[in-house]
Amino acid sequence: MSTAGFDFASGNLSKLLALPKYLLSLVLSWFVPRVRSRWAFGSGAGVGEGALAVARRLRIEQPDAEIAWLVADADEADRARAEGFTAVERRGRAGFWTTLRAGHIVVTHGLGDVNRFGVTGGFIVQLWHGAPLKRLHFDSPVTTKVAGPPLIRALLRRMYRAGSRQVDLYVAGSPLAAERLRSAFRVAPGKVRVLGDPRDDAIARQASETDAGAQARAAVRSILEQAGARIAESDALVLYAPTWRDGDPDPGIPNDAEARAIREACARTGAHLVVRSHPLGGGAYDALLGDRVHALGAELLRDITPMLGAFDAVITDYSSLALDFALLERPIIWFAPDLERYGSTRGLYEPLEVTASGRVARDWAEVLRTWDALAAPGERRALIGEARALAERFHTYRDGCSAQRVLGEITRLRAPAAELIDPEGVFFESFYGRQIGCNPLALDREIARRFPDRPRYWSVVSERQHVPEGAVPVLVGGREWFAARRYARLLIVNDWLRYGFRRRRGQTVLQTWHGTMLKHLALGRPNVGLRTRIAVLRESRRWSLMLSQNPHSTEQFRTSYAFRGDILETGYPRDDSLAQALAGHTVNPVAVRLARAELGVPPDARVLVYAPTWRDRGVTLVDELDVRSLAEELGDEWVVVARGHTRTHDFGRYGGADARVIDASRHPDAATVILAADVLVTDYSSIMFDAAVSRTPMLFFVPDLAAYRDRERGFTFDFERDAPGPLLAAREEIVSHARALAEDGPDAEWLRQYEPAAAAWRERFTPYDDGRAASRVVDALVARSSL
Known part of the structure; x- marks a missing residue:
């Protein structure tokens, strides 16, 4: 039996042995200019795959383009010449020079499809060779396999990472394939575009x-x-x-x-x-x-x-x-x-x-x-x-035109960055693009209502995300994303800006943040090192304005971020819908029904919402309450709606196939989840301040209270004294309190016991949340000529 051919272990060893050549080639690339009209194509499968489809289309659309095909042997050279391309042996000096001078490099398997030592500084397009079914690159231990000590393996992984980051455009056939490529190559979402696979x-x-x-x-x-x-x-x-x-x-x-x-x-x-x-x-x-x-x-x-x-x-x-x-x-x-x-x-x-x-x-x-x-x-x-x-x-596209889309995307990405967006537009980002929600979404609605012609750009991490009507999605880390952040007149974000952002003259950055803080933030956290302090100070200098829900938040922003700019203490736009849903001291039943229908909750069910925060100590789904067991103990009349923190979205889902558990972690609007609740259970999440606006009964499941308070984050006020609901440590206690609420309603003993604390809580933390916060914020932006 013959099994001759490439294997990852030997291929990886050759990469390590060639490290001096990579370094020498890197230096040389600084001095050799590239020519945009020159294209270098290659494929591990020979003259074929999607690279051939793109090259053929290029010859039609740009007859003057110089197309070189990097080949491995004489047979491939004959095939390349038969297609009308210049055939160049990839491993020799000619292959190195051809790759080094090419303005565009198109590959299907890896950088070794051309001359891998000549790729630095070129515009590289990785078409790949089929939708990912088996795990690739960093997602599979086989692909980075090499014998040797941990230092050697770490060096190899760095080389793989450097190679992945050199690629300017990865092409995917569908959002599912795009997500797998992003994971496999550890690249920003914007580096991967769903254009269809030219080989198909x-x-x-x-x-x-x-x-x-x-x-x-x-x-x-x-x-x-x-x-x-x-x-x-x-x-x-x-x-x-x-x-x-x-x-x-x-x-x-x-x-x-x-x-x-x-x-x-x-x-x-x-x-x-x-x-x-x-x-x-x-x-x-x-x-x-x-x-x-x-x-x-x-x-x-x-x-x-x-x-x-x-x-x-x-x-x-x-x-x-x-x-x-x-x-x-x-x-x-x-x-x-x-x-x-x-x-x-x-x-x-x-x-x-x-x-x-x-x-x-x-x-x-x-x-x-x-x-x-x-x-x-x-x-x-x-x-x-x-x-x-x-x-x-x-397969998102089934029209046979993927090669055309790839060439069109290359042309678009190579245009000046300022031409990719309208500088009068507004850039929105919520939780690093992982969610279309929170204060930025509420402000988007108000801006769209008052300025319907104003371009709006939304930061997203996946094509599956739905941006508000009329808005334009821009994938995190992509060229349009960087252009929107650099040139948009107004940026509205609720977390750090990262990626070396620098605010331009005349640009306004509104930092809305994402909740009133119970736990310490930034400089207020225990044992903050010098590196973290520098990062915090650098970040806060990027903001023009901050948004605050209450005086407590304003004070914390001044100390935790050493922020010296203007703070708009207006209430939270994300809570406007909660305030507007109130009819007296209770939520309008119509709003409850609509919220439950949106989440898929049966109309006659009772709803317990479980919304824990994330933990510094690990990257796992937080389910201290065990929602499946909770649903079983509550009984058939109850549905548990779980909403995890955005930082835990990648680590699983709640409930599995249990119909009595609904995972609402990715729902864009936390207000909908709150309105659906008969009772809200949280631990240390800022959702406790939002739920106060709608007067939703709250229980606090805090079996790790002492550890969280004393060793993890610490609190910005005396939570145990001021909490607007009981602090509980056992699931059985949650069940008994929920059942008491179901039986007695507003007359439940524990609810009446905590009403004075809940009233004091609302007075302290939601004094401005009257349903008009978004309007006040937009008024302030107009007054500052930011809109």
């Missing part, structure tokens, strides 16, 4: 144009027949495409009995099985080949993706080729004999059962049963439906 342009056309599919089939038949196959017009073609296993043996290679069964299945169904081993690791399939089983290796067809329209079905394990094939909406048979081992070594982004809709064959007998079942119309329709669902998940 041909397949998209084959899916919609009968002639295109027929041409692909004719081409594949011709190649196979030249290799000795005999295929009738009416014969079906089934592709078997196992993925590469880093040089390990292919567990899908059939034994003699399985090979006989496969050949019999081909004869029985009138089909031909075409075996396509991964180019980086061929398997020993010779014993399987025969009248109706054929090999289609890279030596016969270098790039198979544009020819997928030739096949009636695909059998694969973890290959992204299946996701490309899904565009055709034809059956896919998933075959993973080593699922557990592969999942524990390379790893998958989701269980294969999820991708495969629960259908994963573990041996050839299961594969052949599914293959036979394709003759049944119902089974065939089911498999086609599953392929269609995959296409919807992984």
